[in-house]
Amino acid sequence: MQTIVGWHVDIEFTEEDGKTRAACMVRLPDGTEMRAHGNAKRHPNDMEQQRVGEEIAAARCLNELSRNLMKKAGGEIEEVTHVPAHLAM
Numbered sequence: 882m883q884t885i886v887g888w889h890v891d892i893e894f895t896e897e898d899g900k901t902r903a904a905c906m907v908r909l910p911d912g913t914e915m916r917a918h919g920n921a922k923r924h925p926n927d928m929e930q931q932r933v934g935e936e937i938a939a940a941r942c943l944n945e946l947s948r949n950l951m952k953k954a955g956g957e958i959e960e961v962t963h964v965p966a967h968l969a970m
Contacts, residue, residue, distance in 0.1 A: 886910055892942060894935050899923035901934035903942040907950075915953070917945035 892905040901921040908914050919941030921934045948970070955966035 890943070890946070892939050894938065896931065896934065899925070899929075899934075901931075901938040903935065903938035905939070905942040905946050907946065913953070915946060915949050917942050917949060919943070919945060 888907055888909070890905055890907045892903055895902045895904075899922060901923075903919045903921075904916065905919075906914060906916045919938045921937035921941070923929065923934060951968050951970060955968050958966040958968075
């Protein structure tokens with residue numbers, strides 16, 4: 882099997898007062914940049930674990946990015962087929 886293309890997703894985090902925000906971006910081969918965001922909030926009774934907040938915020942960010950990619954792909958399918966695309970997640 883040969884890899885013909887690779888994508889890189891960049892994720893940046895900001896943290897303040899027990900809240901973590903992730904911003905992710907992917908640049909597609911057609912030049913499109915897609916961005917998404919995800920948040921996590923630490924419960925006041927939980928001990929501070931920066932990594933856990935980042936993981937949750939990143940997962941939510943990537944989930945949004947995934948949905949956006951599915952919408953883009955569905956739109957491209959519909960442009961060619963002129964039939965509504967039904968893509969399952």
